[in-house]
Amino acid sequence: MATKMLLFTLCCAMCLRASWASKARHFRWEVGYLLWSPDCEENVAIGINGQFPGPTIRAKAGDTIAVELKNGLHTEGVVIHWHGIRQFGTPWADGTASISQCAINPEETFVYRFKVDKPGTYFYHGHYGMQRSAGLYGSLIVDAADDEIEPFAYDGEINLLLSDWYHQNVYAQMTGLDSKPFRWIGEPQSLLINGRGQFNCSLAAVGGANACNISTGQCAPVVFRVLPNKTYRVRIASITSLASLNLAIGNHKMMLVEADGNYVKPFTVKDMDIYSGESYSVLITTDQNPSSNYWISVGVRGRLPKTNPALAILNYGPNSPRKLPSSAPPITPTWNDYAHSKNFTYKILSRQGTVKPPTKYDRQMIFLNTQNKIDGHIKWSINNISLVLPPTPFLGSISYGLKGAFNAQKPPENFPRFYDVMKPPQNPNTTQGSNVYQLKLNSTVDVILQNANALAGNVSEIHPWHLHGHDFWVLGYGDGRFTKKDIAKFNLKNPPLRNTVVIFPYGWTALRFVADNPGVWAFHCHIEPHLHMGMGVVFSEGVEHVRNIPTEALGCVRLNFGPDQAQRITKRARREFGSLSSDDAGFRAWQITGSGFEEVDLEEAAMRSEGGNGDGIRRRRQRRDLKAATTTRFEGGDGDKI
Numbered sequence: 001m002a003t004k005m006l007l008f009t010l011c012c013a014m015c016l017r018a019s020w021a022s023k024a025r026h027f028r029w030e031v032g033y034l035l036w037s038p039d040c041e042e043n044v045a046i047g048i049n050g051q052f053p054g055p056t057i058r059a060k061a062g063d064t065i066a067v068e069l070k071n072g073l074h075t076e077g078v079v080i081h082w083h084g085i086r087q088f089g090t091p092w093a094d095g096t097a098s099i100s101q102c103a104i105n106p107e108e109t110f111v112y113r114f115k116v117d118k119p120g121t122y123f124y125h126g127h128y129g130m131q132r133s134a135g136l137y138g139s140l141i142v143d144a145a146d147d148e149i150e151p152f153a154y155d156g157e158i159n160l161l162l163s164d165w166y167h168q169n170v171y172a173q174m175t176g177l178d179s180k181p182f183r184w185i186g187e188p189q190s191l192l193i194n195g196r197g198q199f200n201c202s203l204a205a206v207g208g209a210n211a212c213n214i215s216t217g218q219c220a221p222v223v224f225r226v227l228p229n230k231t232y233r234v235r236i237a238s239i240t241s242l243a244s245l246n247l248a249i250g251n252h253k254m255m256l257v258e259a260d261g262n263y264v265k266p267f268t269v270k271d272m273d274i275y276s277g278e279s280y281s282v283l284i285t286t287d288q289n290p291s292s293n294y295w296i297s298v299g300v301r302g303r304l305p306k307t308n309p310a311l312a313i314l315n316y317g318p319n320s321p322r323k324l325p326s327s328a329p330p331i332t333p334t335w336n337d338y339a340h341s342k343n344f345t346y347k348i349l350s351r352q353g354t355v356k357p358p359t360k361y362d363r364q365m366i367f368l369n370t371q372n373k374i375d376g377h378i379k380w381s382i383n384n385i386s387l388v389l390p391p392t393p394f395l396g397s398i399s400y401g402l403k404g405a406f407n408a409q410k411p412p413e414n415f416p417r418f419y420d421v422m423k424p425p426q427n428p429n430t431t432q433g434s435n436v437y438q439l440k441l442n443s444t445v446d447v448i449l450q451n452a453n454a455l456a457g458n459v460s461e462i463h464p465w466h467l468h469g470h471d472f473w474v475l476g477y478g479d480g481r482f483t484k485k486d487i488a489k490f491n492l493k494n495p496p497l498r499n500t501v502v503i504f505p506y507g508w509t510a511l512r513f514v515a516d517n518p519g520v521w522a523f524h525c526h527i528e529p530h531l532h533m534g535m536g537v538v539f540s541e542g543v544e545h546v547r548n549i550p551t552e553a554l555g556c557v558r559l560n561f562g563p564d565q566a567q568r569i570t571k572r573a574r575r576e577f578g579s580l581s582s583d584d585a586g587f588r589a590w591q592i593t594g595s596g597f598e599e600v601d602l603e604e605a606a607m608r609s610e611g612g613n614g615d616g617i618r619r620r621r622q623r624r625d626l627k628a629a630t631t632t633r634f635e636g637g638d639g640d641k642i
């Protein structure tokens with residue numbers, strides 16, 4: 001009896017602890033256009049709640065984030081992708097227009113509700129059109145849960161969100177990319193640190209910040225205050241539209257400890273490369289001469305730099321933050337010193353204790369990345385298909401078996417043997433498609449990303465590839481064309497787990513992941529204009545296990561059905577929405593009309609079509625309303641415990 005009692009008490013204590021430990025964090029956001037001067041020149045930016053960049057989300061592993069996102073853009077839809085968050089069980093919250101959901105219409109609100117299960121440095125950004133380049137982004141930082149211990153210690157934190165900035169608006173940029181003749185967006189005018197830069201002016205020049213025409217606080221130099229002889233965790237994430245970056249902190253060495261939300265085997269560097277879509281943490285020790293301040297410098301890699309480095313100040317207290325560092329900013333390595341970049345990238349390995357990859361793959365796909373033409377328009381293609389997104393999101397169309405919603409043919413998993421990756425394509429013509437790679441649930445998939453020469457001779461570019469819904473192991477890199485012999489050289493011992501990885505010019509990168517997350521997931525180059533030009537693919541896995549997709553995620557579904565299909569879909573919608581006990585999907589279902597879906601109220605439907613009185617649903621609705629009324633708190637307060 002006593003033992004039982006003790007067990008009961010222990011269980012209760014554990015349950016209570018779990019419920020105290022994880023929180024629901026609510027945010028109410030409105031996306032809107034802003035007049036803003038990120039680099040001291042005024043432009044239109046897309047921001048959140050009147051801010052650029054958007055607010056930083058800070059949570060603990062295990063928390064549930066709920067963002068009520070209102071679209072205040074008058075003329076366009078919007079979505080937000082939570083980069084690096086795997087969205088287990090909530091594939092509709094991944095925030096990819098045409099893939100996981102319909103874009104949110106102007107004046108409408110969509111609730112993103114998802115769990116953050118892993119500590120790390122993440123971010124969020126628009127994933128519709130080129131809204132990311134227009135400024136729709138911010139940081140998302142997940143701290144370790146209370147009972148988790150991180151494998152390193154530090155006294156304080158610095159957060160660097162890096163981006164690039166164009167003076168031409170994204171609508172003009174997109175139009176140029178789509179035009180014939182093609183108009184490239186060119187190099188960015190400025191690099192930004194936490195949304196701030198100084199166009200055409202260096203803080204390091206004589207006169208410092210006074211010499212730059214700093215018209216508003218929006219472009220004021222970023223200053224990070226530190227105390228001498230402490231250890232700081234510097235979080236770094238790149239959300240650039242185009243630029244690959246290099247970061248250095250004057251006189252300070254950096255110890256790399258985290259990449260994309262996974263711990264890595266620590267190593268020390270003087271400077272580091274960061275590609276768009278990547279995030280890192282480094283540890284620095286403030287052990288330099290405390291009477292000086294130091295530069296944090298961010299420059300361009302991989303493209304002939306036409307953009308000034310971005311500078312911020314590491315301010316050793318109690319020095320004045322206005323005191324200029326006594327030494328010049330660190331110099332960015334030569335833009336095309338790829339040996340330097342490879343040396344850094346190849347050193348990134350997983351920390352001991354990281355889960356290892358399965359030793360064998362079930363399926364191997366080789367993705368040739370090429371620059372091509374369609375009727376004179378320039379595109380990027382994967383195995384000669386340039387991605388175009390359909391009007392109906394894949395998650396909805398695959399889940400409900402809608403016919404004709406996307407290209408049904410299986411896309412190619414390899415490319416011709418005779419293709420010479422070192423030369424421009426012999427036949428540059430390509431096709432467009434919305435084909436899907438259907439993956440068997442829980443299968444192990446290898447992807448070899450193969451780079452090639454672009455349309456012009458002697459040009460091959462850097463492409464950072466980002467996978468949604470999963471982390472992958474990076475098994476290896478190589479120069480030239482991948483061959484079967486390279487498989488024997490794969491690193492299965494300590495490959496890094498990441499969500500973004502680079503392919504170097506004329507090279508290949510091999511990665512492995514387990515298709516264990518039911519949903520539809522984008523895999524694409526994170527360079528915004530390249531994605532716009534078709535550089536991506538779509539994976540789907542286990543969609544039959546996805547239940548309760550919120551109707552709001554499918555608001556743009558418009559297709560004609562035969563009567564059989566309509567009946568089948570209605571039955572399924574009833575089954576799912578009729579038996580819901582959570583408030584996630586509300587109390588609505590769909591009814592199929594001649595031209596598409598129409599939302600129906602289940603309370604009414606239960607009364608009308610099934611002869612019931614709808615009492616059960618009414619009671620559940622009352623409980624939900626009561627719960628919402630008594631427990632909703634918005635961030636800034638304590639948040640709810642769940």
Ligand SMILES: [Cu+2]
Pocket residue numbers: 462463464525526527530531535
């Ligand atoms: Cu690219």
